[in-house]
Amino acid sequence: MSDIPLDIYSQPSDDISSNLNGSTIVEENVPLNTSIAAGLAINITPSAEFATVSVEKAVSKLNTDGTSGISSVEEVDRRRELHGTNEVNSDDDDDNNGKLGLLKRFLSGFIEDRLILLLIGSAIVSAILHNVGDAISITAAVIIVMLVGFIQEYKSEKSIEALNKLVPAMCHLVRFGRESHVLAATLVPGDIVVFRVGDRIPADLRIIDSVDLSLDESSLTGEPDPVHKSSDPVPENPTGIIPISDRHCIAFMGTLVKEGHGRGLVVATGKKTAFGSIFEMMSTVDKPKTPLQTAMDRLGKELSLFSFVVIGIICIIGIWQGRSWLDMFQISVSLAVAAIPEGLPIIVTVTLALGVLRMAKRKAIVRRLPSVETLGSVNVICTDKTGTLTANHMTVSKMWCLSSMSTKENILNVGSTTDLRNYLAYDVKRTLEIGSLCNNATFSVEHSKFLGNPTDIAILEELTKFGLIDERDNYIKMKEISFNSKRKFMAVGLKQEKHDDKETSLMCVKGAFEVILSRSTNYLTEDGKINKLTEKNRETIIECANHLASDGLRVLAFASRPCQGDDDFTKFSEDDIDDLTFTGLIGMRDPPRATVKPAIKKLLQGGVHIIMITGDSPNTAVSIAKQIGIPVVDQETSVLTGDKLKTMTNEQLANVINHVNIFARATPEDKLNIVQALKKRGDVVAMTGDGVNDAPALKLADIGISMGIIGTDVAKEASDMILTDDDFSTILTAVEEGKGIFNNIQNFLTFQLSTSIAALSMIALATAFNLPNPLNAMQILWINILMDGPPAQSLGVEPVDHEVMKKPPRSRSERILTMGVLGRILGTAFCIILGTVFICVKEMSTNGEMSARDTTMTFTCFVFFDMFNALACRHSTKSIFQIGIFSNTMFNLSVGLSLVAQLCVIYVPVLQHIFKTENLSAFDLLLLTCLGSTVFVVDELRKFIVNQYLTNYVEEENRYATMV
Numbered sequence: 016m017s018d019i020p021l022d023i024y025s026q027p028s029d030d031i032s033s034n035l036n037g038s039t040i041v042e043e044n045v046p047l048n049t050s051i052a053a054g055l056a057i058n059i060t061p062s063a064e065f066a067t068v069s070v071e072k073a074v075s076k077l078n079t080d081g082t083s084g085i086s087s088v089e090e091v092d093r094r095r096e097l098h099g100t101n102e103v104n105s106d107d108d109d110d111n112n113g114k115l116g117l118l119k120r121f122l123s124g125f126i127e128d129r130l131i132l133l134l135i136g137s138a139i140v141s142a143i144l145h146n147v148g149d150a151i152s153i154t155a156a157v158i159i160v161m162l163v164g165f166i167q168e169y170k171s172e173k174s175i176e177a178l179n180k181l182v183p184a185m186c187h188l189v190r191f192g193r194e195s196h197v198l199a200a201t202l203v204p205g206d207i208v209v210f211r212v213g214d215r216i217p218a219d220l221r222i223i224d225s226v227d228l229s230l231d232e233s234s235l236t237g238e239p240d241p242v243h244k245s246s247d248p249v250p251e252n253p254t255g256i257i258p259i260s261d262r263h264c265i266a267f268m269g270t271l272v273k274e275g276h277g278r279g280l281v282v283a284t285g286k287k288t289a290f291g292s293i294f295e296m297m298s299t300v301d302k303p304k305t306p307l308q309t310a311m312d313r314l315g316k317e318l319s320l321f322s323f324v325v326i327g328i329i330c331i332i333g334i335w336q337g338r339s340w341l342d343m344f345q346i347s348v349s350l351a352v353a354a355i356p357e358g359l360p361i362i363v364t365v366t367l368a369l370g371v372l373r374m375a376k377r378k379a380i381v382r383r384l385p386s387v388e389t390l391g392s393v394n395v396i397c398t399d400k401t402g403t404l405t406a407n408h409m410t411v412s413k414m415w416c417l418s419s420m421s422t423k424e425n426i427l428n429v430g431s432t433t434d435l436r437n438y439l440a441y442d443v444k445r446t447l448e449i450g451s452l453c454n455n456a457t458f459s460v461e462h463s464k465f466l467g468n469p470t471d472i473a474i475l476e477e478l479t480k481f482g483l484i485d486e487r488d489n490y491i492k493m494k495e496i497s498f499n500s501k502r503k504f505m506a507v508g509l510k511q512e513k514h515d516d517k518e519t520s521l522m523c524v525k526g527a528f529e530v531i532l533s534r535s536t537n538y539l540t541e542d543g544k545i546n547k548l549t550e551k552n553r554e555t556i557i558e559c560a561n562h563l564a565s566d567g568l569r570v571l572a573f574a575s576r577p578c579q580g581d582d583d584f585t586k587f588s589e590d591d592i593d594d595l596t597f598t599g600l601i602g603m604r605d606p607p608r609a610t611v612k613p614a615i616k617k618l619l620q621g622g623v624h625i626i627m628i629t630g631d632s633p634n635t636a637v638s639i640a641k642q643i644g645i646p647v648v649d650q651e652t653s654v655l656t657g658d659k660l661k662t663m664t665n666e667q668l669a670n671v672i673n674h675v676n677i678f679a680r681a682t683p684e685d686k687l688n689i690v691q692a693l694k695k696r697g698d699v700v701a702m703t704g705d706g707v708n709d710a711p712a713l714k715l716a717d718i719g720i721s722m723g724i725i726g727t728d729v730a731k732e733a734s735d736m737i738l739t740d741d742d743f744s745t746i747l748t749a750v751e752e753g754k755g756i757f758n759n760i761q762n763f764l765t766f767q768l769s770t771s772i773a774a775l776s777m778i779a780l781a782t783a784f785n786l787p788n789p790l791n792a793m794q795i796l797w798i799n800i801l802m803d804g805p806p807a808q809s810l811g812v813e814p815v816d817h818e819v820m821k822k823p824p825r826s827r828s829e830r831i832l833t834m835g836v837l838g839r840i841l842g843t844a845f846c847i848i849l850g851t852v853f854i855c856v857k858e859m860s861t862n863g864e865m866s867a868r869d870t871t872m873t874f875t876c877f878v879f880f881d882m883f884n885a886l887a888c889r890h891s892t893k894s895i896f897q898i899g900i901f902s903n904t905m906f907n908l909s910v911g912l913s914l915v916a917q918l919c920v921i922y923v924p925v926l927q928h929i930f931k932t933e934n935l936s937a938f939d940l941l942l943l944t945c946l947g948s949t950v951f952v953v954d955e956l957r958k959f960i961v962n963q964y965l966t967n968y969v970e971e972e973n974r975y976a977t978m979v
């Protein structure tokens with residue numbers, strides 16, 4: 016079996032790269048060293064070459080412009096022609112091999128498979144013994160077996176390759192003097208790239224300018240701490256070799272911007288990057304397998320050993336009984352080929368890969384195959400509120416100012432009024448002014464809407480209702496402390512343009528009301544005076560803020576302060592934002608997504624604990640939670656705030672977390688503690704995140720989930736799954752698929768193992784009772800194709816049954832072969848053996864030996880049994896009539912084709928010759944169909960009984976639940 020890329024982002028997963036770290040740096044320098052030694056023209060990598068030259072030199076060397084980039088389309092095309100696309104794992108190599116490569120691979124399959132070699136050997140022996148018919152038959156059968164196996168493996172590789180293309184890397188490119196957001200693959204040397212915090216570096220860049228830039232290079236060097244980078248060239252080194260870790264003015268492809276921002280000149284793309292050269296090496300390293308694949312490999316080995324022992328015994332007894340040793344040898348080897356589920360790992364991989372592609376269509380991109388398995392076991396989901404549970408579309412709903420509205424009864428309902436010019440008391444006006452000044456949203460003429468933070472946009476959109484304008488044009492922004500989830504406020508320092516020769520400077524602040532209030536000492540009155548805030552005033556403000564929040568609104572407070580000249584701007588830091596004048600509160604509505612409520616209901620039914628983690632206030636969070644059906648039993652135990660969380664030890668947290676559904680006023684750092692506490696309890700945790708600070712928690716969670724739209728590259732890189740629509744309900748889809756895929760794997764396992772056991776036991780029985788062999792070598796090989804091939808594979812793509820969510824999450828340690836599955840396997844095998852032996856004995860009783868007709872009947876009987884068995888295996892508990900006979904087209908197609916092929920084997924003369932069969936009558940076929948269907952009927956009965964028992968059980972559970 017071929018390697019399976021577990022990480023489908025175009026970057027190696029951490030575990031792989033860290034294994035290679037030691038050799039990484041050395042490897043890149045090896046050609047360098049040797050070429051120096053040889054005195055040849057130095058084959059130096061571009062990043063090493065450009066590390067020592069100045070920015071100006073680098074720009075002129077690459078014949079480009081440091082600000083506007085490459086100037087013509089022709090030039091870009093020429094460079095792409097020369098350097099190729101910016102991809103490390105392009106398909107070029109594959110195409111070069113073409114058809115010849117495929118043939119070579121097909122043929123090498125014969126040599127690698129020892130059992131097949133044995134079969135070919137036996138064909139040659141047959142030929143030498145003048146048994147040409149047998150020789151041809153075996154050779155033909157072997158070719159068919161290999162062909163089916165080969166096609167399957169080829170398709171599995173193709174579907175895995177498709178996974179690699181699910182998450183294309185993007186970047187901000189400057190070309191022809193314009194900035195645009197493009198696929199990273201389009202970059203050529205000489206391009207200019209802009210990057211900011213959270214981005215992934217798209218190629219090897221010579222940094223042109225940077226602000227506080229630090230990069231996480233762990234994927235390249237294994238160094239866990241971010242590395243500071245700048246545009247200063249590195250001094251030349253006497254040895255001529257500058258290690259990767261010392262190239263401080265180079266930003267390497269695949270590394271992540273942890274802080275700051277900057278611009279860089281593309282010096283190397285694709286395979287010529289430092290990352291590309293490691294990637295080449297890495298693709299030859301065996302990728303680790305998923306737990307399920309490892310389990311399947313183990314199971315395969317165990318089964319092989321078991322089969323070998325049984326076959327060995329059969330073989331010895333047979334020869335001892337004086338049967339033809341060549342016959343015995345052929346049958347034993349075919350039996351070994353059949354009984355060994357060599358198709359099992361391939362089917363598991365294809366099932367996982369196809370499942371991942373299906374999920375991608377449903378907006379969940381799984382980046383690592385093992386995560387598909389883990390998804391079915393998830394029993395806790397920690398989710399952000401804004402944007403994931405809610406639409407992330409804010410509108411100002413209510414407003415309140417202390418002086419002009421005094422109490423919560425007078426809160427101004429902004430949402431329902433269209434003209435608000437009459438409400439413009441001094442404090443109201445000031446609050447809105449601060450809102451527009453302390454704001455980073457911009458109006459895009461191109462899109463004819465505001466772009467930026469939804470909170471900021473909401474304020475700007477409200478101005479016209481009050482007849483106000485955006486005040487930012489009249490001021491110069493001197494300083495800014497940007498908003499982040501930890502700080503929970505934003506502040507700007509502004510200077511008004513000279514007005515009557517007087518210069519006014521001020522500081523405007525907006526943010527969470529607790530934060531603003533604690534930094535305020537005064538408030539603004541409705542006629543423009545500044546008064547001291549009394550304790551009573553503070554209580555009133557808190558009461559009103561809580562009132563707004565209980566309505567599900569996000570509450571922002573606004574404040575300002577005059578500044579004394581430039582002095583205040585030079586020391587404009589987080590700690591200096593105090594002594595503010597409070598002006599008012601604004602409440603914003605961010606409606607829950609419509610799909611969230613039903614999704615939460617289903618997840619809760621499935622025994623999944625849902626925890627909302629939000630930066631908003633407890634009241635807002637509780638109100639939203641109630642709207643979407645997250646249970647909040649009482650606010651004391653169900654809600655924990657970030658402050659309280661910080662005072663708790665991990666043990667304390669682990670003890671109470673069972674009852675907690677909401678973490679409010681939480682910071683990204685809190686998420687890490689929450690995941691730790693949950694994992695300590697043995698939970699399987701899914702956690703969402705989007706920012707740079709969320710990365711550690713995403714990594715630690717069993718399933719880290721990042722947001723496709725608002726998420727940063729850093730978060731995506733750390734995550735196991737990406738929601739391309741940022742929608743919480745997509746998580747349900749993914750969990751459903753995860754559970755469904757696991758069920759499908761169990762189902763085809765049931766099918767394969769029952770067939771295998773039945774075939775093995777029949778030959779064993781026949782040998783033990785000294786009867787002629789009921790199936791010959793070619794027939795056994797044919798059965799192997801059905802069992803390992805298309806019918807089994809099509810069980811893996813059975814559509815997900817939405818009722819899987821009614822079952823609790825699978826425990827992490829649960830084996831794939833549960834007692835229930837084993838029971839089904841043995842029961843089915845028993846049924847098949849009984850029926851086939853019956854036909855065999857009945858046919859043989861007419862003349863006492865195995866004629867062509869007898870073996871045809873027995874063989875066809877087994878195949879019919881097997882096809883009905885496949886039908887029964889489509890679902891473990893539901894009747895085929897419940898899931899719909901036509902709901903799995905691939906299944907019907909492959910079973911249909913198998914049956915047609917079986918008829919060909921019976922009626923087409925050439926095939927009759929190979930398989931030693933002869934024509935059967937219509938009555939024979941009817942009889943065999945009826946007999947074969949018994950395995951299906953019996954299983955339907957079993958399902959009926961199980962369901963009866965299950966519904967009773969569920970009702971019992973429900974009754975119990977309502978009693979409590």
Ligand SMILES: Nc1ncnc2c1ncn2[C@@H]1O[C@H](COP(=O)(O)OP(=O)(O)OP(=O)(O)O)[C@@H](O)[C@H]1O
Nearest residue numbers: 399400401470498500505525526527570629630631
């Ligand atoms: N752009 C902003 N400027 C100033 N203050 C803001 C801004 N956005 C939010 N706030 C304030 O910070 C608080 C916390 O916001 P934060 O962004 O941390 O929550 P959130 O992370 O969006 O919620 P969630 O974690 O559910 O996504 C808000 O309640 C609000 O008062």
Ligand SMILES: [Ca+2]
Nearest residue numbers: 352353355357
């Ligand atoms: Ca097999």
